[in-house]
Amino acid sequence: MTHGEVRADLGDYLEGDLPLERRALVDAHLDGCAECAQRMRSLRSTVDTLRALDGPEPPAGLSAAVLARIEAGEGRPGALASLLGRIPWELRGRLAAPALAFAAAAVLLVWLYRPAAPPELAWVERPPLPSRQSVQEAIAREESFGASADPGTPAEDAPAGPRVASADLDAALRDPASLLRALAPLSPAERQERLAALARAGDARVPALADALAAQDAPDAKSLAETLLRLYDARSTGERP
Amino acid sequence: MSDRQRRGVGHELVERGPLARADAWREHDRDPDLELVRRWRAGDVQSFAALIRRHERRVYRLLFRMLGSREEAEDAAQETFLNLHRHGHRFRGDALFSTFVYRIAANAALNRRRSLGRRRAHEAGLANEQAAGPMAPSAPRDPESAASGAEDRARVQRALQDVAPKLRLPLLLYDLEGLPYPEIAKLLDLPEGTVKSRIHRAREILRDALSGESR
Numbered sequence: 001m002t003h004g005e006v007r008a009d010l011g012d013y014l015e016g017d018l019p020l021e022r023r024a025l026v027d028a029h030l031d032g033c034a035e036c037a038q039r040m041r042s043l044r045s046t047v048d049t050l051r052a053l054d055g056p057e058p059p060a061g062l063s064a065a066v067l068a069r070i071e072a073g074e075g076r077p078g079a080l081a082s083l084l085g086r087i088p089w090e091l092r093g094r095l096a097a098p099a100l101a102f103a104a105a106a107v108l109l110v111w112l113y114r115p116a117a118p119p120e121l122a123w124v125e126r127p128p129l130p131s132r133q134s135v136q137e138a139i140a141r142e143e144s145f146g147a148s149a150d151p152g153t154p155a156e157d158a159p160a161g162p163r164v165a166s167a168d169l170d171a172a173l174r175d176p177a178s179l180l181r182a183l184a185p186l187s188p189a190e191r192q193e194r195l196a197a198l199a200r201a202g203d204a205r206v207p208a209l210a211d212a213l214a215a216q217d218a219p220d221a222k223s224l225a226e227t228l229l230r231l232y233d234a235r236s237t238g239e240r241p
Numbered sequence: 242m243s244d245r246q247r248r249g250v251g252h253e254l255v256e257r258g259p260l261a262r263a264d265a266w267r268e269h270d271r272d273p274d275l276e277l278v279r280r281w282r283a284g285d286v287q288s289f290a291a292l293i294r295r296h297e298r299r300v301y302r303l304l305f306r307m308l309g310s311r312e313e314a315e316d317a318a319q320e321t322f323l324n325l326h327r328h329g330h331r332f333r334g335d336a337l338f339s340t341f342v343y344r345i346a347a348n349a350a351l352n353r354r355r356s357l358g359r360r361r362a363h364e365a366g367l368a369n370e371q372a373a374g375p376m377a378p379s380a381p382r383d384p385e386s387a388a389s390g391a392e393d394r395a396r397v398q399r400a401l402q403d404v405a406p407k408l409r410l411p412l413l414l415y416d417l418e419g420l421p422y423p424e425i426a427k428l429l430d431l432p433e434g435t436v437k438s439r440i441h442r443a444r445e446i447l448r449d450a451l452s453g454e455s456r
Contacts, residue, residue, distance in 0.1 A: 011441030046448035050416045053397055058301035059315055063293040066322040067286075075323030077330055200352070207327070235352065236324040237331055237345060 001029045169201045176212040199231035206232040274338035300346045307350040317349040400450035412443035
């Protein structure tokens with residue numbers, strides 16, 4: 001076997017995943033090649049070092065902090081999702097229709113008692129952001145974190161997108177009608193991009209905004225709210241929207 | 242050897258190669274979290290609290306090794322469990338609940354990395370590791386060993402920063418968290434072969450980085 005072939009097999013060799021005949025060939029090569037044998041030993045040592053790593057321990061108040069935030073209303077599931085979550089799986093098919101009707105009635109009531117629209121806010125043009133990616137695609141797009149490579153500047157590597165989206169999220173929560181007016185003239189793809197940017201802010205404000213959008217008096221308010229929620233849900237769980 | 246979380250009863254020890262872990266597991270029919278999940282979905286908040294306590298250590302550990310900062314790891318851990326609370330209804334039982342939790346944590350880590358400056362994360366990680374707080378019970382107790390242990394951990398954490406996140410994540414899930422290949426593949430939505438090759442590449446990069454650290 002060549003050095004390259006052995007090195008390519010080292011990972012499977014160390015895990016015992018090589019077929020016996022192939023393993024025997026690697027063994028024979030290692031017996032006669034000090035360089036490859038050293039490479040194998042250093043790889044094994046690296047893994048041992050990594051596996052001996054443990055901790056750090058989480059902060060003592062982590063679970064209490066999470067529960068307090070849930071108590072305060074964060075991280076709550078959507079009304080329909082919460083309702084479905086309490087129903088045995090085998091009954092969901094039979095109860096889906098009345099559950100949807102209940103949710104629709106709830107949205108109608110919120111819409112009937114909606115607040116008056118405040119003055120319109122101005123939307124500043126942002127550079128287009130990538131659409132939501134699954135975990136697999138997000139991993140594939142990650143760049144090397146090599147210390148030897150140019151680490152870049154914080155500004156370069158901390159794009160303004162997420163911080164700007166967070167500010168947009170606050171503005172939209174204060175005036176969801178203004179968000180709808182800003183989205184109205186856009187193409188479907190541009191709307192998707194804008195909503196994806198808001199979903200990427202990635203916290204409990206997003207579902208609250210979706211609820212507020214759904215309550216607005218606009219023809220596509222509900223569909224935009226559902227799109228926003230779908231993008232946020234998919235981003236949180238890594239599932240495809 | 243670090244303490245690995247066990248995922249249920251009835252394990253099977255599988256003799257593998259030199260790096261085969263003594264705690265190599267295969268998937269089980271019974272998920273030990275299912276009963277708590279059922280009670281939580283039925284409205285029992287204490288069951289959700291128990292699920293947090295059961296998974297917070299592994300979640301925080303993974304996030305710290307991915308993000309390199311205690312503060313970021315804590316924020317991401319809270320975000321993970323809030324998202325778990327919000328999206329718990331999406332767990333269908335077609336994988337272990339712990340896989341579902343890891344997936345949400347992985348997303349929290351990757352989403353956060355996009356907004357963290359590389360240099361800021363690296364420096365924060367070094368500062369935090371040097372001022373190490375409570376570590377696992379397996380850490381040595383005498384001052385000299387404790388000091389060298391902290392230095393070793395800092396050295397490995399520095400070297401880990403040389404591994405690209407897309408490689409570091411499967412590496413940590415496999416070698417640190419002890420997840421088997423099929424579970425990592427399902428978690429990351431990748432073929433097993435890709436998972437294996439990424440882990441192998443990550444190990445080689447880590448080895449080179451550690452060699453550079455010792456010079």
